[in-house]
Amino acid sequence: MxxxxxxxxxxxxxxxxxxxxxxxxxxxxxxxxxxxxxxxxxxxxxxxxxxxxxxxxxxxxxxxxxxxxxxxxxxxxxxxxxxxxxxxxxxxxxxxxxxxxxxxxxxxxxxxxxxxxxxxxxxxxxxxxxxxxRPPRSVTVPQDRLDVRAGVWQMLEWIAAPALVLGHRLDVLAWNRPAAGLIGDFGVLAPADRNLARRHLLDTEISRRSPDREFVSREFVAHLRVAAARYPGDTRLSALIDELRAHSAEFAREWEQHPVGTHSHGVKRFDHPVFGMLAMSYEITHLPPDSAQMLLIITAPAGSREEQILQQIATDTYLETTPAGTPVTPTRG
CATH class of the missing domain: 1.10.260.40 (lambda repressor-like DNA-binding domains)
Known part of the structure; x- marks a missing residue:
């Protein structure tokens, strides 16, 4: 048998x-x-x-x-x-x-x-x-394409700092103009490519700009482990995990270690193509009533070089001097 x-x-x-x-x-x-x-x-x-x-x-x-x-x-x-x-x-x-x-x-x-x-x-x-x-007797899988409430869009437009709305699969569902200036314009990407884990682990240009690549990869694995346990019937989530395991040895190795957890705050370092190495603080909170959506806001300590850069981005000074070929498009994807 x-x-x-x-x-x-x-x-x-x-x-x-x-x-x-x-x-x-x-x-x-x-x-x-x-x-x-x-x-x-x-x-x-x-x-x-x-x-x-x-x-x-x-x-x-x-x-x-x-x-x-x-x-x-x-x-x-x-x-x-x-x-x-x-x-x-x-x-x-x-x-x-x-x-x-x-x-x-x-x-x-x-x-x-x-x-x-x-x-x-x-x-x-x-x-x-x-x-x-002791899994739940029934599981409601979030929609393939989560709708972001109009009030959340309005809030993003009023936030001066870079801000993103993420889904439980780490898809970028919404973003404001400062986020496009700091992280990149998600509007030029196909919806399937607007995924933080996929970009970090499979895009060599993005990954090489992260000096804390291994730590960030482990954070993504830990988040997706939690999501997989919470939504065991989510076929799109399963497909994403299978893709990352197949094409990223780093993800596959971390996945077998079973890290779990979600981070609500911290500091991320990355090499910006214009401003060089930056260390940005971030805060994450869940958006009720749908806990599958998260709001991520990026800030910097007062008086720091990073604060000056965020102020420059917020006032469009950087965006006005963006080189050709790096378009900033409307943020509704």
């Missing part, structure tokens, strides 16, 4: 299989959890992702870090063994194995919290663990 056939048969974590631990009640729970995205697809997306995520987090915790002996000899696996993590979390080894395989969709908050604590997960990683181990 194939591995997939075996998992399809045993998935659901029936009461008679989990009663000893009391956290996986109800027969056929796995099938209900996959409703809306397809049972086999849901199993592959969440089961394999959960197993990979937990293995990656077990690998980074040494027994000595959590007060366990290392056995005194060579270990066959990096980090914690399954039985060690099960002991720390207070569950049986058999139960933890089923959990790691994605066969306990009704696992309790207490068990997930115990596993997260044993693995020393941060808040973003804990949330990610819950999504993978």
């Amino acid at each position: 194939s591995r997939m056939a075996w998992r399809a048969r045993d998935f659901g974590c029936r009461r008679d299989r989990c009663a000893s631990d009391g956290d996986c009640s109800g027969s056929g729970g796995g099938r209900a959890a996959g409703r809306g995205v397809g049972w086999v697809r849901w199993l592959w997306l969440t089961g394999s992702a959960l197993a990979g995520f937990l293995r990656s987090r077990r690998a980074r915790v040494r027994p000595g870090d959590v007060g366990l002996p290392d056995g005194g000899g060579p270990r066959r696996v990096r980090g914690l063994r399954r039985e060690e993590l099960a002991s720390l979390a207070g569950v049986s080894v058999d139960y933890y194995v089923r959990l790691e395989q994605g066969r306990c969709p009704n696992v309790s908050d207490a068990v997930l919290s115990a596993v997260a604590t044993a693995l020393r997960l941060d808040r973003a990683e804990r949330d990610h663990l819950v999504r993978l181990a």
Whole structure:
């Protein structure tokens, strides 16, 4: 019997299989959890992702870090063994194995919290663990082309700093004139090319201007990991991830490390074709009621060279002297 056939048969974590631990009640729970995205697809997306995520987090915790002996000899696996993590979390080894395989969709908050604590997960990683181990019974995938509210467009026009609206796939959905002057005119690009991850990882001209390329790549992977867990039925997101894994060795390598998280603020450095190396601050906030859209605003410290450049861009001084061939077009894409 194939591995997939075996998992399809045993998935659901029936009461008679989990009663000893009391956290996986109800027969056929796995099938209900996959409703809306397809049972086999849901199993592959969440089961394999959960197993990979937990293995990656077990690998980074040494027994000595959590007060366990290392056995005194060579270990066959990096980090914690399954039985060690099960002991720390207070569950049986058999139960933890089923959990790691994605066969306990009704696992309790207490068990997930115990596993997260044993693995020393941060808040973003804990949330990610819950999504993978206990996915929603139905998933609403955002539209292929998210509409930006008229009020958001109006806000962008009033913001003097460079500002973008991003979708959950890191598509640039809207931008203002200062953003076009600082980052580039997205209006000259095809909609499919207005994706920050694709531009950073697959466009050599863009990527070479980022001195923090590896860090930025990891941020993009971490964001897309979270998005993939939140929207497991998003075929466009899956296609983007497949494309990046196929054409970017850097993305593929980072993807296997299972970084997760979204950054709300920070500093980005990049080599601007006119102004040279810049270090810009950024803030990101989600736009209600659609949390799939994010507003990114770029600023600079008062009195800095970067502030002067932003003021120059905001007053169109730079745009008026833009060399031919670098057009600035209307920002509605």
